[in-house]
Amino acid sequence: MAAYKLVLIQHGERAWNWMENRFSGWYDADLRPASHKEVKHGRQALLDAGYEFDLCFTSEQKRAIRTLWTVLDAIDQMWLPVVRTWRLNERHCGGLTDLNEAETAAKHGEAQVKIWRRSYNVPPPPMKPNHPFYSNISKDRRYADLTEDQLPSCESLKDTTASALPFWNEEIVPQIKEGKQVLIAAHGNSLRGIAKHLEGLSEEAIMELNLPTAISIVYELDKNLKPIKPMQFLGDEKTVGKAMEAVAAQGKAKK
């Protein structure tokens, strides 16, 4: 019997993702215009299952926040407190930010792209001050309070996880243990960091984990916050299977 349930949702496809398959990372890419339709399955399933949340956590990036807003509107819980944190931001793609994934694969090889996207501790090259998006990201007002150590120039999944976990432990876990029903709307890699921690996954195993977009992911946890069964996806099997395939296909170069 689960002591707690936790719901995670990864934002839908980014405008960049959809148009040209670019690494966005900390760039505040928007969702594609039809994203509210994409998250329809996620929010309908939550509505049908009658989830009543107490608290929401999200990143400081609009694609996660707007996904959360669409869900809250659909389940009529817009009044819930929402905590935003940079610690749930997407993994910082460093010097690869704005690069087209297919072109990068053609230039560096599919294997290198897979390593950069999917390895646990190999970061991409850092974003330097001369990068076209350096000011846009590093000098953004929302990150003004971050120390030099906190503000990344690039991240491996290990770094993203190391950034998310203190927040998970200090801010999210106490709420769950108080019996609060929590919803986290975030990004592929910050959510993978949490999944790795919850499930005790190895570094190799996390490479193989594809979280579907725009679908609710439910963990049922015991009183020590260990999952009592594998994560479940709320939605029909076809939608879930399709979404997982789409994420895995991104790294392949266009023929």
Add this chain to the structure above:
Amino acid sequence: MSKYKLIMLRHGEGAWNKENRFCSWVDQKLNSDGLEEARNCGKQLKALNFEFDLVFTSVLNRSIHTAWLILEELGQEWVPVESSWRLNERHYGALIGLNREQMALNHGEEQVRLWRRSYNITPPPIEESHPYYHEIYNDRRYKVCDVPLDQLPRCESLKDVLERLLPYWNERIAPEVLRGKTILISAHGNSSRALLKHLEGISDEDIINITLPTGVPILLELDENLRAVGPHQFLGDQEAIQAAIKKVEDQGKVKKAKK
């Protein structure tokens, strides 16, 4: 001397605005006009380069959705948003859901005007038999307030609104203003009026004549003691704003017979 700036606004239209019914604590959504008003408000604030640090709303959807749309226009979705029942619209008690024009026909325009615009006249309280009673008080959002459910209002005058709003202003909002944070308050007609009355020192008599248009950003400049240094200003096209004010004022009136 102006030290701080504050933006507040009254959300745009919901379905009941068009039907001229007292919406109050019923959780109506914005209609398509209301959504458009919110976006225009956001565009207006973007053109003026407003950079918010914190947003306050009520717990009613229409005020929250308005805030979200404004933040989207500004690209400031990351700004923290805090919601409280203490910024809710005035509780209109037994008058909730009733049509203003019908009320004016039954009770006279003047009585309706007094109920709507006086300072301390309270409408009759909402009773359990009221069609919207359970929709309001069974809602989970009212079970997690800083007062117990049974102590939440069942009807309010504008004076009552200010009394429950002021602790929130003093304890949550004012300290942030004093820290130099740029604040947006997305609220309702009467909760905004109550706050303006307090900050501008408007008399009980004069508040009757204050009408706030929907979807228009209201700028208030405050001194170091958080007192207004001048009257509130509506930001945007002034002719359009005057038309919007008249539209709100006309809502309480009986329609003249068409020739």
